[in-house]
Amino acid sequence: MNVLIDKEWLLKNLHDQNVRIVDCSFSLADPKKGREEYEHNHIPGACYFDLDKDLSGEVSEHGGRHPLPDLKEFIHKLELAGIDKNTIVVSYDQGEGAFAARFWWLLQYLGHEKVYVLDGGFNGWKEGNFPVTSEVPAYKKTTFQSDINYSLxxxxxxxxxxxxxxxxxxxxxxxxxxxxxxxxxxxxxxxxxxxxxxxxxxxxxxxxxxxxxxxxxxxxxxxxxxxxxxxxxxxxxxxxxxxxxxxxxxxxxxxxxxxxxxxxxxxxxxxxxxx
Incomplete structure (x- = not known):
């Protein structure tokens, strides 16, 4: 199963309108840190998804500390990011790997197979002296069609x-x-x-x-x-x-x-x- 994308491929396809990059940077010790890092510097064109606010639901008696997000809300956020069934999605975090993998799994769960993880994350990207920006992009809203894969x-x-x-x-x-x-x-x-x-x-x-x-x-x-x-x-x-x-x-x-x-x-x- 091909899950990983290398930074060279992403650099080559950085301005492809059919490629959407998602920054999932997060710190369990400091929940605000991920967004702050994103606003300071990120891969050009990347939008931001927060582990607590976007990739997890409300904590209750059962379901654990990071339960499944409300899927209707999560899909709405994907649509605002311009992601539809044809979009190639690449997630990354600072290089820890877990937060980008969480996003990848959620899209797989929703039946979106064109989703990948940037191998090496943002740290690997910066080590290659590849471009970064503080500019926050805006995308045209799309329609995302889910096909939940309950086997995952x-x-x-x-x-x-x-x-x-x-x-x-x-x-x-x-x-x-x-x-x-x-x-x-x-x-x-x-x-x-x-x-x-x-x-x-x-x-x-x-x-x-x-x-x-x-x-x-x-x-x-x-x-x-x-x-x-x-x-x-x-x-x-x-x-x-x-x-x-x-x-x-x-x-x-x-x-x-x-x-x-x-x-x-x-x-x-x-x-x-x-x-």
Whole structure:
């Protein structure tokens, strides 16, 4: 599955009217930072989508810390950005990878297949001394037609069945760092630990300075998992699991789902067990 776009391709197609660039820069530690960085400097022609305000919905009792956005509102924002079914969309962040991957997954979920992630992100772009601007573009409103791909998302009930029944053909992957996976350290969520039966594949091990590692290395990362298995990836709130989703696709895994609510949703149900 071809997910990544390199900066050379984007530079060559920078002024193509059919290409839309989306800046997803964000900081979990400072939610205002991403927009401030965008307003200071971004790739020419890029519009901005905020993780909290655009790529996530209202936080409630269940659904996790970054639940699915209201799809009607999200689609309206895509239309204001001039994105329709024919638009080639390229998302990027500062180089962390997770926020651009979140946007990519959301468009895939809406059935838009012409969406890619800029490999290396904005840091890689600047390292190439490619053009930047502070100019905020305006685009002609379009009509975006969604065709939701329900096969990309896993419900809490599906995850619970996988955790309780320990099915041989369903694999849960915890994308967080090892300390959080083991329950030694939990800096964000109210409870520490993991969903029972989950394997640990930290998401950042699939990248190198913002660039995704080659498919062969991704295959080695997941070599203990059969390609015929159904895989459900999760993290703390469904954001950093998205790069693992992309890495699994690059490694040749077809049946991959994202548990969007992730661990923060799992622990919101008192009856759910923690390992």
């Amino acid at each position: 998302i896993a419900s809490m009930e599906e995850v619970k069945a996988a955790a309780e029944e320990q099915k041989a053909n369903v694999v849960l992957i915890d994308s967080r760092e090892e300390k959080r996976y083991l329950g030694i350290e939990e800096p964000i969520d109210k409870k520490a630990g993991r969903i029972p039966g989950a394997l640990n594949k930290p998401w950042f091990e699939g990248l190198n300075a913002g660039y995704y590692k080659p498919a062969e290395i991704q295959k080695q990362r997941f070599s203990d998992i059969h390609t015929d298995n159904e895989i459900i990836v999760y993290c703390g709130s469904g954001v950093t699991a998205a790069p693992n989703f992309i890495a699994l696709k690059a490694a040749g895994y077809e049946k991959v789902k994202l548990y969007l609510g992730s661990f923060s949703d799992w622990i919101s149900y008192q009856e759910n067990k923690i390992e």
